[in-house]
Amino acid sequence: MTVLARIFVSCLFVSGAAHAEREPPNFAFGLGYGLLDEKSLMNIDFKVNIPINDYLSTQVLLNSNYLITGSSKSSFAQSELSSNWFLHNEYGRLGVGVGISELEPMDEELESERDVIGQFIGEAFLGSFSLTTNYISTDTTLSNVTSSRIGIGYYFNEDLRTSLYREKYNLDEVGWRLETYFQPKKYRQMGSVGVIARTGDDYDYLGVVVQYYFDYAVSLKQRDREFH
Template structure:
């Protein structure tokens, strides 16, 4: 996992450079200052829940970098820690990926490539690594969103690392509920229900989510908190501008 963190720190440094350049370009331009420009979006997420009555801790870092009005890229680092009370069955899973999107006001299509690593807490056991591919498709239909996401890995611990097909509904600009049909591995499918709420306090820079999913071996109930290092925008606008 140290390799993942080094890559992520390098990516963060590069994205900061991109952001500084965009700020410099904007300040030197003569365009209307009321015209809003897209800037890199940084997200930190922390989650905790019970996976089949065992503790699962989830830590996420995400950088969304708009390149122009129709093209954006994303760097994603997910870390998950399954704590069973035994070093033989406790594991840490990390996933680092780079995703690229074509998008407009009606939806987005994305492709990604990354590395997944499953590291047992017992040092006598070997670490498993796998190259993963990803396809993301979303359609925006008023207050509804349709989502299709395929991930090639067969190792699933995270509350987000899984292939899914589903629908989201925004009760208002800052409350979303989603229902997905998910595939966790070759032998297990299930349902996932989640609700996210973004308070208008504190510049709308945080959201809280409740997540429940069911499967033969992947029953999960937990919550997640996300913090956004950007300006105040609604949850609906944020999730349609960034992935």
């Protein structure tokens, strides 16, 4: 966990220096809580989107998760640090990325695990609809965070979206994910609330996530199209 945090801070410093004279980066911070097969799962996410020009952008993402089971032998902390690069226009986005996933058991007698992750991201924007595909290179995931998916989203308005995905978790295990995000205009569109439901043999999950954006007056639909 400490190693990934240090790398994340280094990436922010380098990216900020390289793009100081261009459009400023977009920051997002998220907190989530839910039940994964009746076990508590907490999420802390920090994301930085960095525009390079009208067609190219990069992203640094740190995703931390804490599974609490009541036993130190099965409880763990898990983080993913990734750097993603996107080519985009008004009709869609193509992206590639590389990252590190680290699992640290709460039991100090157990060893930590690390895995290098490569991914491909594709999205198409069709009016009120969006099509998404995300392929993860690793065959065995370390938690419910990493998963390949394909799905469709629908915007009821500029600040309300519902999406349905078919996901692959571990090896050949598949399931479904239904999520709804709402961004109220009352608070200058600086935050959103999401409800996520997932189903799978070992990955049934129901949770809520709250996100805060370090900007304002940007609709949820616009965020999804400009920032992944």
